Amino acid sequence: MTIDRDRLAGLRREEEERFVESHPRSRELAGAAAEHLLAGVPMPWMTRWPGAFPVFVDHAQGARFTDVDGQEYVDLCLGDTGAMTGHALPSVAEALAERAQHGFTTMLPSSDAAWVGAELARRFGLPRWQLAMSATDANRFVLRFARFLTGRPRIAVMDWCYHGTVDETLAVLDGDQVVPRPGAMGPQVDVAETTRVVPFNDVDALDKALAHGDVACLLMEPALTNIGIVLPDDGYLEAVREVTRRHDVLLAIDETHTLCAGPGGATRAWGLEPDLLVVGKPIGGGVPVAAYGMSQAVADRIEPAMKGHEIDVAGVGGTLTGSALALAATRAALSTSLRQEDFDVAVPLAERWAAGVASVISDFELPWHVQRLGCRAEYWFCPPPRNGADAAAAVDDELEGFMHLWALNRGILLTPFHNMALFSPHHTGADVDRHTEVFRSAVEALVG
Known part of the structure; x- marks a missing residue:
């Protein structure tokens, strides 16, 4: 009809x-x-x-x-x-009211920090975590880490993906050419130089893209969500993990929307094994906060740089990131919801x-x-x-x-x-x- x-x-x-x-x-x-x-x-x-x-x-x-x-x-x-x-989750409202009496931000960790890190590790199965203000920020930090660790300049994403306002990810395929996503305003970078784009559910295309040897990280949702829900074919995600490992490419899973699959997102529900993971939006019960986790192997490689003298200008972090306000909201939300x-x-x-x-x-x-x-x-x-x-x-x-x-x-x-x-x-x-x-x-x- x-x-x-x-x-x-x-x-x-x-x-x-x-x-x-x-x-x-x-x-x-x-x-x-x-x-x-x-x-x-x-x-x-x-x-x-x-x-x-x-x-x-x-x-x-x-x-x-x-x-x-x-x-x-x-x-x-x-x-x-x-x-x-x-x-208006009551537990979050109560936590924010209490936190307001003791200060929102000092650029020092609060007593909720260890609990939040442990709970994220329990839910998603990755042992080490950091906080961000938004999933966009978390994705930018993850990509920066990946380039730093691998020495490779490019990233890879899925055609018609969405990972927030991250410049390198606002890219699509036009035939076999990588071009800015329609509607992207004033692109800061030439995505043809920074990004390889592959169709979702196409293992051969992914293998071919990563074979160039210049991709640091594949950033993907386990199911596309911002272009309508597109589910993975049977065996596709397992093949993605095999291909990324074979080409020494870090795999970052963005669970910002696919958290809808369960308490640990699709990563836990489907038994995925990412090197890095991003989650944002609801974990603070409506308060702006996001988090990114990593395997122990990645953490061991990145931690020395995190303790360096110039970490404040490394392009990772932010003055209000990981504030006592955000941590209080995250603890309240994750202990009573999701x-x-x-x-x-x-x-x-x-x-x-x-x-x-x-x-x-x-x-x-x-x-x-x-x-x-x-x-x-x-x-x-x-x-x-x-x-x-x-x-x-x-x-x-x-x-x-x-x-x-x-x-x-x-x-x-x-x-x-x-x-x-x-x-x-x-x-x-x-x-x-x-x-x-x-x-x-x-x-x-x-x-x-």
């Missing part, structure tokens, strides 16, 4: 009008913000929501938030994973959500699919892709915008940039069923 584009455009106009009429206070605040904030928002990604202006949030709790117009939403975005613990018992609630909700969406797709015989990884699920307007390029080619901005706005106008918030739903223990089966109902009504409106 194909979508009537004229009908789609008409429905989108109706939903735009409904949105504007029902959000007068957000519209007022958006106008005021536009006077002094570039693009009217404090961070540019906030322009990527459906509607003529962003919804301004009044408060968020658990799996819901209320906007300044008093409307409540089931939050299936959760800050694009940043609030995967649920909003545990196996939390995933035991959240994963079945994601399964139920995926089944509901799949039933609608089947009933209307649409050439769409739904994919799930742990407590994260997503639908796409194409058959299941095996790599990022296939997924990118199927992007339908008009259809996606309509589906998001239709859901938003009916109290359901999906993640911008793609059609992702993330579940926490605070969601309920009723939340899932409400989305299925709204999703079905959108499809019914589309097909007439």
